[in-house]
Amino acid sequence: MPKPPPKRDEQRIAKLLARAGVASRREVERMIEAGRIAIDGKTLDTPATLLKSLHGVTVDGEAVGQPIPAKLYSFHKPAGLLTAERDPKGRPTIYDKLPKGLPRLMPIGRLDLNTEGLLLMTNDGGLKRQMELPSSGVERIYRARAFGPITQDQLERLIDGITIDGVRYGPIDANLERRTGRNQWIELKLAEGKNREVRRVLEHFGLQVSRLIRTAYGPFYLGDIPKGGVEQIRQHDLVKFRKTLK
Numbered sequence: 001m002p003k004p005p006p007k008r009d010e011q012r013i014a015k016l017l018a019r020a021g022v023a024s025r026r027e028v029e030r031m032i033e034a035g036r037i038a039i040d041g042k043t044l045d046t047p048a049t050l051l052k053s054l055h056g057v058t059v060d061g062e063a064v065g066q067p068i069p070a071k072l073y074s075f076h077k078p079a080g081l082l083t084a085e086r087d088p089k090g091r092p093t094i095y096d097k098l099p100k101g102l103p104r105l106m107p108i109g110r111l112d113l114n115t116e117g118l119l120l121m122t123n124d125g126g127l128k129r130q131m132e133l134p135s136s137g138v139e140r141i142y143r144a145r146a147f148g149p150i151t152q153d154q155l156e157r158l159i160d161g162i163t164i165d166g167v168r169y170g171p172i173d174a175n176l177e178r179r180t181g182r183n184q185w186i187e188l189k190l191a192e193g194k195n196r197e198v199r200r201v202l203e204h205f206g207l208q209v210s211r212l213i214r215t216a217y218g219p220f221y222l223g224d225i226p227k228g229g230v231e232q233i234r235q236h237d238l239v240k241f242r243k244t245l246k
Contacts, residue, residue, distance in 0.1 A: 010050040013037070013057070018125020020054060020064055021104045025125055036060050070124035070242075072233040073105060076225040077119040079211075083110040094119065097228050108132060109140070109193055109217065117142075117214035118222040121230075130245050131218065134170075134192050137246065141216035142188045142198050143177070146207040150184065152176050154205060158188075164204050169197055183210075 014028040017037075022028060029047045031037055037044045040056040051057070057064045075098065077083070082093045094107065105121040108131045122128050131138050155174035162169050170192040177185040188198055199209050215222045219241055225231055 009052050011052075012047065013044070013049045013051050014047045015126070016051060016054055017057070017059075017064065018129075021068065021106070021123035021125070022059055022064060023125065024106055024128055028125075031059065068103075068123065069235075070122060070127045070238065071103065071235075072127070072220075072238045073102070073121045074220055074222070074225055074231045074233060075119045075121050076222060076227050076229050077111050077116055078227045079114050079116040082113055083107050083119065099230055102230065110195075111214060112196060112199075115212045115214065116227070117212075118217055118220070118225075119214070120217050120220060127242070130242075132193075133246075135246055137191045138218045139189055139191050139216070140193055140214060142190075143213045143215055144186045144188065144198060144202060144209050145183065145211040146186060146202050146209050147183050148205070148207040149182065150176070150186070150205055150207055155186065158201065162201060162204070164200055167194070167200075169194060169201060172201065 014025040014032075017023065017028045018025045023031065028037070032044050032047050035043050035045075036059060038058050038061075039049070039051075041058075054064045075094065077094060078097065080092065081097055082091055084093050085095060087093055091113075098105070103123045105123055106125065106128050108120040108122060108128050111117065111119055120131070130136055152175070155176065158172040158174050161171050170190065173189040175187050177187055186202070188201075190197065198212060202209050213222075219237075220233060
């Protein structure tokens with residue numbers, strides 16, 4: 001017998017919890033598998049559960065509040081921090097550095113351990129997913145300090161994308177900024193953001209990356225935010241940006 005369609009005011013629990021800022025949808029599904037989420041005291045065993053509200057829902061025994069408006073923050077991530085909630089090896093994470101008093105926030109995209117710069121963070125799992133999807137085409141800008149010989153002509157080839165070790169990377173607009181001896185700063189603009197993409201592309205050219213900074217994500221720039229600092233993006237600017245997302 002076919003399953004009846006959900007009512008208009010019902011939504012999957014993972015979506016509701018993501019909107020409430022608990023975690024991303026994928027992370028919520030893992031939390032359900034781990035038995036951390038319950039409804040009216042009964043442990044949930046499927047992410048397909050449909051609800052009208054989060055009334056009676058608990059995470060690790062704590063009641064979950066209703067979804068609140070999406071908020072977006074710019075965090076200047078220092079090098080040496082993991083973009084993770086916790087690390088089994090005990091290494092410091094972004095949550096060890098974030099100022100106290102902020103709502104529960106999720107990173108949009110990742111910066112690896114030694115990459116610094118702009119890390120956008122939100123309380124809304126739906127916004128996080130929208131901004132991370134390759135189909136949304138949200139541009140990221142990086143500046144890399146690299147050692148080794150490279151020409152602008154070589155970098156120009158990246159505009160058509162490149163395949164490295166069987167992995168296809170999309171178009172990258174790369175430009176030499178300045179050079180001192182065999183060291184140079186290179187600016188790279190891309191819209192995909194695969195794992196360690198910038199480092200792998202530059203290493204493919206034989207360059208050694210000594211510093212990597214993300215300076216922009218979409219229309220939001222790092223600016224003069226100090227390392228470890230956080231600034232909330234104006235709600236007007238966030239609403240305006242969301243209208244441009246696919």
